[in-house]
Amino acid sequence: MADEQVGATRSLASKIEWLIQNRWPAGSRPPRNNVDVAAAISEATGEELSSTTIWKLRTGRSDNPQLKTLKALSTFFGVPIGYFGDDEEGDETADQIAASSLVGKSGLNREALRALVEMSDGGRQLVADFIISAARLERGRSKPGG
Known part of the structure; x- marks a missing residue:
């Protein structure tokens, strides 16, 4: 979302x-x-x-x-x-x-989720920041003139 x-x-x-x-x-x-x-x-x-x-x-x-x-x-x-x-x-x-x-779509599977759970708080935050940045970038590309 x-x-x-x-x-x-x-x-x-x-x-x-x-x-x-x-x-x-x-x-x-x-x-x-x-x-x-x-x-x-x-x-x-x-x-x-x-x-x-x-x-x-x-x-x-x-x-x-x-x-x-x-x-x-x-x-x-x-x-x-x-x-x-x-x-x-x-x-x-x-x-x-x-x-x-x-889960199961686009390479995000149970193994990836387990790895995420096992990461430190800082590591999880880094992944979360990356996901949000990637989503913003994709939304910008999908907009006309983006």
Whole structure:
């Protein structure tokens, strides 16, 4: 998640967008649009969601969905419903899910995580600083004119 949001609660829209981009079920065709997202969630959970609902949630035009909508999202993406909370606990849950999603992707595996745990506080801080710097650099490259 973006480091600009550290210390501030992440929006529901950013959490849902992160799930769509990073926790889409393996083996399922990636969604091309909100119609695809709504159809996949509805089919998998039995809870009828409209593409308009998905659009409103993804864009932040709606930040207070019905409980049944949150349950459907939670079930589909395999996250606890607390993930969607707008408090520190929700953000901690989101951080844990993001961390667990990295295991096995892009070379970050259990061995790398164990090595990180075994490092000194200074070593872990150095790694954290490097990750934040690399993320900023990548964000700058992905922006037009960056």
